[in-house]
Amino acid sequence: FSSAIAILIVIFAFVLDSKQLLESAKLGLASIDGKMDSAVLNISNALNVNLSVWYQTADCYDCPLLFTRLVSPMSSSLLDVQTNFMSQLMVSYVNTTGINRTICSKDFRFHESGSYELNIGPSNNSDLGPDPLSPLCALVTRSDGPDFLIPLYICLSVILLFFLLRAAFYTIREYDFWRRMQAGSQVEYVAQQDLGSVDANINQSDSLAIHSQYQRASGQGSQQQQQPQSSQSAHSGGRRPGRLRCLDTFRGLCLVVMVFVNYGGGGYWFFQHSTWNGLTVADLVFPWFVFIMGTAIGYTLRRSLRRGASKRDAFLSVCRRSALLFALGVCLTSRNVPLDQLRIPGVLQRLAVAYFCVATVEIALVRAGQPEPQPCRIVEEQGQLLGHWAIFLTMPVAHTLLSLFLPVPGCPTGYLGPGGIQANGSRFNCTGGAAGYIDRLVFGDWHMYRNPTCRRTYLTYVPYDPEGLLGCLTSTFMCYLGFVAGRIFAHFKGADYRAIVVRLCFWGIVTGSIAAGLSGLSRDTGAIPINKNLWSLSFILALSGLAFILLAALFLINDYPRLAEPLWSGSPFHYPGTNSILVYVGHELLEYYLPITWLPPSSWQPAGTHAFLLPMHLWGACFWTLVAWILHRNKIFFSV
Ligand SMILES: *[C@@H]1O[C@H](CO)[C@@H](O)[C@H](O)[C@H]1NC(C)=O
Ligand SMILES: *[C@@H]1O[C@H](CO)[C@@H](O)[C@H](O)[C@H]1NC(C)=O
Ligand SMILES: *[C@@H]1O[C@H](CO)[C@@H](O)[C@H](O)[C@H]1NC(C)=O
Ligand SMILES: *[C@@H]1O[C@H](CO)[C@@H](O)[C@H](O)[C@H]1NC(C)=O
Ligand SMILES: *[C@@H]1O[C@H](CO)[C@@H](O)[C@H](O)[C@H]1NC(C)=O
Numbered sequence: 001f002s003s004a005i006a007i008l009i010v011i012f013a014f015v016l017d018s019k020q021l022l023e024s025a026k027l028g029l030a031s032i033d034g035k036m037d038s039a040v041l042n043i044s045n046a047l048n049v050n051l052s053v054w055y056q057t058a059d060c061y062d063c064p065l066l067f068t069r070l071v072s073p074m075s076s077s078l079l080d081v082q083t084n085f086m087s088q089l090m091v092s093y094v095n096t097t098g099i100n101r102t103i104c105s106k107d108f109r110f111h112e113s114g115s116y117e118l119n120i121g122p123s124n125n126s127d128l129g130p131d132p133l134s135p136l137c138a139l140v141t142r143s144d145g146p147d148f149l150i151p152l153y154i155c156l157s158v159i160l161l162f163f164l165l166r167a168a169f170y171t172i173r174e175y176d177f178w179r180r181m182q183a184g185s186q187v188e189y190v191a192q193q194d195l196g197s198v199d200a201n202i203n204q205s206d207s208l209a210i211h212s213q214y215q216r217a218s219g220q221g222s223q224q225q226q227q228p229q230s231s232q233s234a235h236s237g238g239r240r241p242g243r244l245r246c247l248d249t250f251r252g253l254c255l256v257v258m259v260f261v262n263y264g265g266g267g268y269w270f271f272q273h274s275t276w277n278g279l280t281v282a283d284l285v286f287p288w289f290v291f292i293m294g295t296a297i298g299y300t301l302r303r304s305l306r307r308g309a310s311k312r313d314a315f316l317s318v319c320r321r322s323a324l325l326f327a328l329g330v331c332l333t334s335r336n337v338p339l340d341q342l343r344i345p346g347v348l349q350r351l352a353v354a355y356f357c358v359a360t361v362e363i364a365l366v367r368a369g370q371p372e373p374q375p376c377r378i379v380e381e382q383g384q385l386l387g388h389w390a391i392f393l394t395m396p397v398a399h400t401l402l403s404l405f406l407p408v409p410g411c412p413t414g415y416l417g418p419g420g421i422q423a424n425g426s427r428f429n430c431t432g433g434a435a436g437y438i439d440r441l442v443f444g445d446w447h448m449y450r451n452p453t454c455r456r457t458y459l460t461y462v463p464y465d466p467e468g469l470l471g472c473l474t475s476t477f478m479c480y481l482g483f484v485a486g487r488i489f490a491h492f493k494g495a496d497y498r499a500i501v502v503r504l505c506f507w508g509i510v511t512g513s514i515a516a517g518l519s520g521l522s523r524d525t526g527a528i529p530i531n532k533n534l535w536s537l538s539f540i541l542a543l544s545g546l547a548f549i550l551l552a553a554l555f556l557i558n559d560y561p562r563l564a565e566p567l568w569s570g571s572p573f574h575y576p577g578t579n580s581i582l583v584y585v586g587h588e589l590l591e592y593y594l595p596i597t598w599l600p601p602s603s604w605q606p607a608g609t610h611a612f613l614l615p616m617h618l619w620g621a622c623f624w625t626l627v628a629w630i631l632h633r634n635k636i637f638f639s640v
Contacts, residue, residue, distance in 0.1 A: 298486020512545025
């Protein structure tokens, strides 16, 4: 019955899709010509004076209007305007006394590949004021252009269709639909299904074991009956939590999105890093990676220590892994770089530092051989982590104090902006405030990232590294918040599943609310704006909040034991999740080679369009998922 429903849904979706697909494909193809993220504004001047045109986008916070061009009398000029944010335009001329006089200013949100006109001419108003020239200034929309999201809609429907077909395929296979049709014998079918499910039991022994354990624990309910069971399991080295699928799924999801956005995200601005303050899809994945690493530490490290691994061995292995990760990171960013300009900070380096700190503190503070404490209330539970909290809370405090109160020569204390033309250029070399200052002092201008995202919009020139030193403090704290989630899993897995979800949601709401308070729910005007370049406190708290909630949801879907089978196994995302280092290094190294990315034939002019880039970048993400899947099938796992 359910397979029939699945088939019906697929057929319905396909009919619905194909109709829309055909229509939108035409529009999507039409959007191939025209530049991404920009529209054309034809400024025509029907006056007898030279007009100056000034322009700025709302993306640039607190920025002055910039002079773009002079339009001579009785002529016109084309201006490329940005479409991602509100645009601000101003037209002025220098009158006979040599003073700039503004004719008009307009705020307007242009649409991608649209075409617009700004007509400036003499007014046909008869009652002229004291100024002989009171001109007319009209912004006319010629065409808004096709919806630039159409390629995204098409790709999303294709992906949805794929998942539906896949679900239908598995449903059919599982229920042995065809065989039943042929045999027509109910008994035979039942017998076969029985045999089949024995096989399935062996494969899924892990999750089923936990399932039955849970049933025993919850079914009998009373304290006295639970007691012997838990003491028994404590005797045999604590509860044996299996591999958490939601962790692999979450990690894999982050990786796939990371590959997609690193390859360019189809040229969409919301799949690229934000210019300075703010949050885009691309800003989510790396911090979540840091978080999930902490969760893995919290979930597994103490378990292996309790099993009798010596602290010294554990610490040596932590040192080895972080050193390897760090070295790998330095090597990855060293393509065609002279030795004296090697970039030292970076993504993997940041991961290495966070991993080292959290794992070391855990090894130092855990008392080996002590059994897992009984499940208890949130307050008592965090009381057991008091030492951890004392150490890790100093980090965001130090980060915030340093950012707000460290005097930076030539810059206002507590400046958190990108410098450049912001505030009329008065903070020109202050990019990143204290964070940038510390990095330039420690690493020197040549050993850090020189092309920050704010460069083009704010016209900055000083180097700034978004993975710099100061941000290590907040990333480590974020990793620790992930660790807290990992402890929750280790603590309650196999005993109380509702407690896990409640606690994850509790932490998600707490961290999310603090972030909302700090940022004042505004992009630029809060006390501490959400900022990926600085890894500001509000940024890591907001992302930790989202991560807690997402983890709770994934846990319910992937690991919830009440169902004989999880709602969703996490496939295909858990494949890259189990081979993350390989996928990360691989996608960085092979970015420009054929099966992954390509350029259009040279005769084909408009290469940089969403319709061309989006499928390619999605394919890049699929490619690495496929690689991870093949490796998973062959049981090949790389780790440092
Ligand atoms: C811009 O507008 C002027 C006046 O409306 C027109 O003469 C000119 O051809 C336009 N330029 C373009 C490139 O469309
Ligand atoms: C406009 O500017 C050009 C040079 O920038 C100058 O030669 C011309 O005289 C100016 N015209 C008017 C009307 O001011
Ligand atoms: C030039 O513009 C300024 C400012 O708008 C105005 O005060 C002045 O009277 C203007 N001069 C002439 C000659 O129009
Ligand atoms: C007037 O405009 C010109 C550009 O057309 C600019 O260079 C100049 O600085 C402006 N003067 C004032 C006083 O704003
Ligand atoms: C110019 O004047 C005519 C009649 O006086 C009027 O119909 C027209 O709308 C005016 N045009 C503009 C752009 O104001």
